[in-house]
Amino acid sequence: MSVETEPKQVSVSFQGRHLLTWKDYQKAEIIHLLERAVEMKQQPLSEALAQKTLAMIFEKSSTRTRVSFEVGMTQLGGKAINLNSRDMQLGRGETIADTAQVLSRYVDGIMIRTDSHKKLEELAANGTVPIINGLCDIYHPCQALADMMTIYEQKGKLAGVKLVYAGDGNNVAHSLMIIGAILGLEVVIASPEGYEPLDFVTNDAGRLAAENGGSLTVTSDIKTAVDGADVLYTDVWTSMGQEEEETERKKALAPYQVNQELVGLAKADVSVLHCLPAHRGEEITAEVIDGSQSVVFDQAENRLHVQKAIMEALL
Numbered sequence: 001m002s003v004e005t006e007p008k009q010v011s012v013s014f015q016g017r018h019l020l021t022w023k024d025y026q027k028a029e030i031i032h033l034l035e036r037a038v039e040m041k042q043q044p045l046s047e048a049l050a051q052k053t054l055a056m057i058f059e060k061s062s063t064r065t066r067v068s069f070e071v072g073m074t075q076l077g078g079k080a081i082n083l084n085s086r087d088m089q090l091g092r093g094e095t096i097a098d099t100a101q102v103l104s105r106y107v108d109g110i111m112i113r114t115d116s117h118k119k120l121e122e123l124a125a126n127g128t129v130p131i132i133n134g135l136c137d138i139y140h141p142c143q144a145l146a147d148m149m150t151i152y153e154q155k156g157k158l159a160g161v162k163l164v165y166a167g168d169g170n171n172v173a174h175s176l177m178i179i180g181a182i183l184g185l186e187v188v189i190a191s192p193e194g195y196e197p198l199d200f201v202t203n204d205a206g207r208l209a210a211e212n213g214g215s216l217t218v219t220s221d222i223k224t225a226v227d228g229a230d231v232l233y234t235d236v237w238t239s240m241g242q243e244e245e246e247t248e249r250k251k252a253l254a255p256y257q258v259n260q261e262l263v264g265l266a267k268a269d270v271s272v273l274h275c276l277p278a279h280r281g282e283e284i285t286a287e288v289i290d291g292s293q294s295v296v297f298d299q300a301e302n303r304l305h306v307q308k309a310i311m312e313a314l315l
Helices: 027-042 064-075 096-106 117-126 141-155 171-182 199-212 222-226 243-256 296-314
Strands: 053-058 079-084 109-113 131-135 162-166 186-190 215-219 231-234 271-274
Touching: 027 141, 027 171, 027 296, 053 064, 053 096, 064 079, 064 109, 064 131, 064 296, 096 109, 096 117, 109 117, 117 131, 131 141, 131 296, 141 171, 141 231, 141 271, 141 296, 162 171, 162 222, 171 186, 171 199, 171 215, 186 222, 199 215, 215 222, 271 296
Parallel strands: 053 079, 053 109, 109 131, 162 186, 162 231, 186 215, 231 271
Antiparallel strands: none
């Protein structure tokens, strides 16, 4: 199965590279990873990473990220080690630079789920093994690749697909904007004033869209945004670390709830995505997330397949 029909060549080696954000990757490289993920979904077991070890550092709670990376390493013949930052010397003041250099002597790659993109950059600058962003405050690249795989499975293409994200312009939205722009989607981010994506991400995604035949729109008009949508996507309104803002956020984001009325404004065959965990009755209704147009559990499964493709390529 081919994600794109046009001829392509991946001229740059993946081996040893970091994955902090998709801005560092070319369109053909991302397509290659998607195609490997599709293949791996059909043939899940291999020894591609036999005798290799991935260190997984968690500074934030995780279900999908931890399990999918650990299972993925096992299915590729390797091993994953779960490291909680509170139990490491990081929690007692050891520097990111020292941690990166030490772990690089032990393992073949490091995946980190953290609250700071700067920590990722410092790990990458000081380590000598690939660093994979399992989530940070600005980006969530592995989730975005799984989203693209899910959209391709549902629509049979990526270029020209209208993807509408409703809600907080957070790390999930940022990575959707970047990867969607590179792959030629029509990306629309509908957020209330004060909750828009960061300006520099919007500027980067706009430039990438112009270079790759896609488009990017950021608007507060949710009903207009959803018109003609092929894919409707949402995420929680209050992320980890924002609990004190919960009441204010619920009030501001309530008009952006993905409910049956909003789904009815999109195309009849619209697919509904959510990166999970979901709060039914807040950002999305139970009727929608548990309905026939929801593909959220296919989307969650695809985290496993894309992360295997990423690890195979980088490690």
